[in-house]
Amino acid sequence: METIFSETHKRRNARSELYGGELVEPFERPSRAEYIVERVRSVRLGPVNPPDDFGMQPILAVHDADFVAFLQSVWTEWQAAGFKGEAIPSVWPARRTSTHIPKHIDGLLGYYALASETSISDGTWDAAYASAQVALTGAERLRQGARSVFSLCRPPGHHAALDMYGGYCFLNNAAIAAQHLLDNGAERVAILDVDFHHGNGTQDIFYEREDVLFLSLHGDPMDAFPYYLGHADETGKGAGEGFNVNYPLPPGTDFVTWRKSLQDAIEKVAAYGPEVLIISLGVDTFETDPISFFKLKSADFITYGADIAALKLPALFVMEGGYDIAEIGVNAVNVLEGFEN
Numbered sequence: 095m096e097t098i099f100s101e102t103h104k105r106r107n108a109r110s111e112l113y114g115g116e117l118v119e120p121f122e123r124p125s126r127a128e129y130i131v132e133r134v135r136s137v138r139l140g141p142v143n144p145p146d147d148f149g150m151q152p153i154l155a156v157h158d159a160d161f162v163a164f165l166q167s168v169w170t171e172w173q174a175a176g177f178k179g180e181a182i183p184s185v186w187p188a189r190r191t192s193t194h195i196p197k198h199i200d201g202l203l204g205y206y207a208l209a210s211e212t213s214i215s216d217g218t219w220d221a222a223y224a225s226a227q228v229a230l231t232g233a234e235r236l237r238q239g240a241r242s243v244f245s246l247c248r249p250p251g252h253h254a255a256l257d258m259y260g261g262y263c264f265l266n267n268a269a270i271a272a273q274h275l276l277d278n279g280a281e282r283v284a285i286l287d288v289d290f291h292h293g294n295g296t297q298d299i300f301y302e303r304e305d306v307l308f309l310s311l312h313g314d315p316m317d318a319f320p321y322y323l324g325h326a327d328e329t330g331k332g333a334g335e336g337f338n339v340n341y342p343l344p345p346g347t348d349f350v351t352w353r354k355s356l357q358d359a360i361e362k363v364a365a366y367g368p369e370v371l372i373i374s375l376g377v378d379t380f381e382t383d384p385i386s387f388f389k390l391k392s393a394d395f396i397t398y399g400a401d402i403a404a405l406k407l408p409a410l411f412v413m414e415g416g417y418d419i420a421e422i423g424v425n426a427v428n429v430l431e432g433f434e435n
């Protein structure tokens with residue numbers, strides 16, 4: 095399996111994450127991608143190639159244009175306002191507030207943020223842009239006939255919504271890849287999100303559409319980030335009714351239980367009959383992940399990679415989360431090897 099990877103991910107190197115009232119080193123840090131690409135190379139998964147550049151158009155086919163412009167300029171504007179630290183929102187539109195978009199960068203930041211753990215700093219946009227290109231290049235390889243591709247995206251994307259960033263995500267790489275396939279001849283795409291966290295951004299982007307089936311297995315939002323989306327009763331809206339499927343699972347969920355939801359999701363994907371399957375691949379379901387509460391073991395990642403392969407669909411794996419960094423390479427590549435064998 096070919097891996098697409100951009101060194102530009104290193105430009106995303108924030109100093110701070112607001113966690114439990116402290117500013118800590120971000121869980122989502124550059125070494126994550128380095129461990130994964132190292133593992134890809136050591137098991138000889140296949141060639142590792144840089145992305146092509148598809149420009150802004152496929153990003154703007156998914157995200158709000160003002161939001162994208164904000165991401166491009168926020169760091170410069172934040173500094174120009176005289177702030178000394180990284181860009182962290184401290185105020186939000188909340189219940190019963192107006193829908194006017196403020197001018198001051200402090201207000202604008204909260205307007206476009208869905209969480210405050212994701213500090214913005216120099217290079218964030220460059221890395222987010224490159225990460226989207228990594229996903230797009232993977233999608234393009236499938237269009238050219240590849241059976242499977244690994245888009246080693248960093249920063250991740252599945253929390254990024256139409257016009258919101260957060261949860262370590264800025265641009266929704268999986269959604270951008272899906273839209274690119276739809277805009278180039280595909281009629282139906284399925285996105286299976288196996289990251290520990292609910293893919294709220296992907297759900298948001300496709301919620302009213304029937305050309306993308308979105309399925310997500312995740313920590314129950316009653317107990318886990320992103321808290322405000324990901325319940326089982328969110329099934330889609332309008333033309334999209336029935337094309338959004340959530341599997342919220344409780345603290346302590348082990349592989350046997352998790353796999354039952356996966357099997358159900360796989361049956362639904364098969365019934366939908368998409369041309370392509372995109373997997374939002376987060377390995378924060380691992381038993382020792384520092385911010386998550388599922389109990390998957392390293393060998394389980396091989397097993398479920400094989401489960402997904404049984405669908406016999408062209409597959410684009412898009413890297414999302416996973417924060418037990420010492421094991422992230424083994425776990426992510428186990429899925430890919432399970433899929434291939």
Ligand code: SP5
Pocket residue numbers: 211250251252253261262263289291319376378384385386414415416
């Ligand atoms: C892509 C991805 O995996 N994003 C995850 C973003 C999670 N950010 C909020 C983390 C809050 C963790 N709180 C858990 C308490 C654990 N003791």
Ligand code: ZN
Pocket residue numbers: 289290291376378414415416
């Ligand atoms: Zn996650």
